[in-house]
Amino acid sequence: MGKMIIWETKMDVALARAKAEKKHILLDFFNPG
Amino acid sequence: MDAVTYPNESVVEFVQKNIIPLRVAFDAKPLATDFNVQWTPTLIVLDENGKEHHRTVGFFPSDELIPSLLLGIAKSHFDQERFSEALSTLDKLLSDYPKSDSAPEAIYLRGVCRYKSTHDPKPLKGAYEQLQANYPSSEWTKRAYPYRLL
Numbered sequence: 437m438g439k440m441i442i443w444e445t446k447m448d449v450a451l452a453r454a455k456a457e458k459k460h461i462l463l464d465f466f467n468p469g
Numbered sequence: 470m471d472a473v474t475y476p477n478e479s480v481v482e483f484v485q486k487n488i489i490p491l492r493v494a495f496d497a498k499p500l501a502t503d504f505n506v507q508w509t510p511t512l513i514v515l516d517e518n519g520k521e522h523h524r525t526v527g528f529f530p531s532d533e534l535i536p537s538l539l540l541g542i543a544k545s546h547f548d549q550e551r552f553s554e555a556l557s558t559l560d561k562l563l564s565d566y567p568k569s570d571s572a573p574e575a576i577y578l579r580g581v582c583r584y585k586s587t588h589d590p591k592p593l594k595g596a597y598e599q600l601q602a603n604y605p606s607s608e609w610t611k612r613a614y615p616y617r618l619l
Contacts, residue, residue, distance in 0.1 A: 438476065438478060438481070439478065439481045439482075439485075440476065440481065441475050441481055441484050441485075441490050442490070443490045443491065443492040444489060444490060444491045444492070445491070445492060445493065446491075447491065447493075447500060447519065450489050450491040451517065451518070451519055453489045454489045454515075454516075454517040455517045457489065458517070459487065459488055459489050460487075460488050460489070460514055460515060460516060460517070460522075460541070460542050460545055461488065461489045461490075461491050461515040461517075461519070462484065462488045462489065462490050462491065462513075462514060462538060463491050463493070463500075463504070463512070463513040463514075463515055464470075464490070464491070464492045464493075464510060464511075464512055465493060465494070465495045465497075465500075465504070465506045465509055465510065465511040465512075465513075466470070466471075466492060466493075466494065466495060466509050466510055467494070467495050467509040467510075468494050
């Protein structure tokens, strides 16, 4: 099995990581079906 | 996106290196309301403070998603007047993905970045000429049309 994107699921966690890692955030609104 | 784009090796590698991936359901409150989400997939590039700089709606193949994300990152730098970072991101987009759908907007934005960082109008005219030569039917060629006179 190949690598996969490891998604964050909480905005506050993503923001903390973005600040710590000096990166932007890709926010994907999806339909879980 | 789950079947084709997100499992793509290049996409996984790009995301791991360059951006924090955050995924929420289209009806998750309050985020879906805060961002006025009406359809899926809706992809938004945010800065480290959570401010939106780039939005797309609809499916992306893997070879279009990466340049779209690069464009979003460049637009964030541009919006915050970080023109050097914006230019390096746009250069990478245009070097690695010159045939992507994001390329014309990247050429336009690169011209604007160069103008705003130097106050020399020649990059605006250069952007128009490059757009006219390579993407004559692009909406970004039309938007740059006035710059032909500079």
